[in-house]
Amino acid sequence: MFDILKELIFSSGAVSLTGGNLVMWLVAFVLFYLAIKKQYEPLLLLPIAFGILVVNLPLTFLMEPEHGLIWFFYHYGIEFDIIPPLIFLGLGAMIDFGPLIANPKTLLLGAGAQAGLYVTFFAAILFGFDLQEAGSIAIIGGADGPTTIYLTSKLAPHLLGATAVSAYAYMALVPIIQPPMMKLLTTEHERKIVMTKLRPVSRLQKVCFPIVTAMTIMLVVPPAAPLISMLMLGNLFKESGVVERLTNASANELMNIVTIFLGLSIGATMTATTFLNPKVLFIFFLGLFAFVVSTGAGLLMAKLMNLFLKDKINPLIGAAGVSAVPMAARCVHKVGSEANRRNYLLMHAMGPNVAGVIGTVVAAAILLKNLG
Amino acid sequence: METNWSKVIEVFSSGIIGVFLVMVLLQILTQLSTRVIDLVESWGKDESSESEVKK
């Protein structure tokens, strides 16, 4: 009787716990708090946090290669590059490229913000990361979760947990990170600029845009194909107006299903041994740096464009060039209306905002081509 | 580990230039297609009312 009890205790996970596991529990609980209480990106942070918790319970072997349940999700979903493109399919089915088509100049703002991403790449090298790791960290500045996960899983899979969590966490913190930078780099006068109304966009234009964009980008940067093809397919579903069922399936059911597997597998990569590493702190620091620099680069790009434009744009919308749809656009709108309460920048900011998504994918594809 | 600075510079510059080139190209194509569609749609209005489906 006593022996059976003793064996039960010694075969339990509890005796194999390490200090690291306990720290990771703490990380998981912090994320639970942020997701449930603060509602920061709960759709992702909640499954991520649970993934972290269960993978740090010893002897469960959930991430054991070839055996563990979550390992299968991770292997077939993320290592096989299936989940991030499927999320893009859903995003495409939700995004309205109308403001971008009405004002194509904003594509340049989407490119401007990506310049910040390469500055971060440089900074990460200085911090002692290798090229592949630096590329994965830099892409955090693109403020796009699926792209960050896609690129990191190709270049530096051991950093996946850290880059994904910092991308999603900072995206939720956009309303706190961006305004100081916006106020620093623009004058009160510039923030008051009211932009001319967007021209109406016809249905045919909206249908043509995803086709033209998909062809162009895939011809020029083929490594962007998995993400951009799905994004534009989703958008074509939506804009064609003839396959409402597919649009809804992509944007709702499919998106929600893969989000569960995405969050859980990302969380499960964060075992104590991979995550409790001084490098991770640097990643969080550099991720924040990336957001700040990309915001700045977008703002400066807008100011640069204003030197040549007759119809001035409000430089604030440059800050929406980091993707983070639609948090960044909302943030621009808010700061703009603080300066001038009759300034409604929301739709103007959606242009660079969705351009930022395209820009980040292109930037990721170029990094992949050079470093992969 | 030794950092390969020439590679760093290459990635850095090719990245920035590449992103801008692609986005500028996309901008030109979007403007072009918008203009073409505007033309097509204004023709369509003259001829018939069912121009919407035509490309």
Add this chain to the structure above:
Amino acid sequence: MPELVAPIAGNVWKILVSVGDKVELDDELVILEALKMETPIYCDDAGTVTEIKVKEGDAVNEDDVLIVID
């Protein structure tokens, strides 16, 4: 007769005035909701509300008339 038009597309979240109310320049008349964000719409002229063309929950497009002011 001045009209208050929607500066952006969205849903009508709250209507803060009713017919017959006197309004001043810069009063908040309507709150629109777009992209899960509340955007207050301010009055451009002083006058009396003569007609409210929308009700709470309506979806409006850019330039739709929300309120007529005399």
